[in-house]
Amino acid sequence: MPSVSSAEISCDAELDASGLNCPLPLLKAKLELNRLASGQVLxxxxxxxxxxxxxxxxxxxxxxxxxxxxxxxxxxxYWLRKK
Known part of the structure; x- marks a missing residue:
């Protein structure tokens, strides 16, 4: 599988979870993914x-x-593609 650089990945939404401790970054990401359509990238x-x-x-x-x-x-x- 070819390596993909971050410059090659376009994202549909961005989440800044800086300063948040576990599990808040993941919880906020889950909420944001719920708003995206299948195939979109967070x-x-x-x-x-x-x-x-x-x-x-x-x-x-x-x-x-x-x-x-x-x-x-x-x-x-992290770049996550919604299923």
Whole structure:
């Protein structure tokens, strides 16, 4: 599977969950995904290191596609495609 850079992923909505602790970034992301249509992409920015585990597990359990995740300078970014 070819690697996709964040510049190549267009998002339909963005959520800034910086400063929020687990499980709030995931809960806010779930609410935002509920507003999107199937196939749309949500970009989430978080500062909680626990969000990596949460978003990976959530995408797998809920059937959404985790297109990419990045960690840079204490920021965690996720691109989720709604199923």
């Amino acid at each position: 970009k989430v920015t978080a500062t909680d290191a626990g969000s990596q585990r949460d978003f990976r597990a959530f995408a797998q359990l809920a059937g959404h596609q985790l297109l990419r995740e990045e960690v840079e300078d204490g920021l965690y970014r």
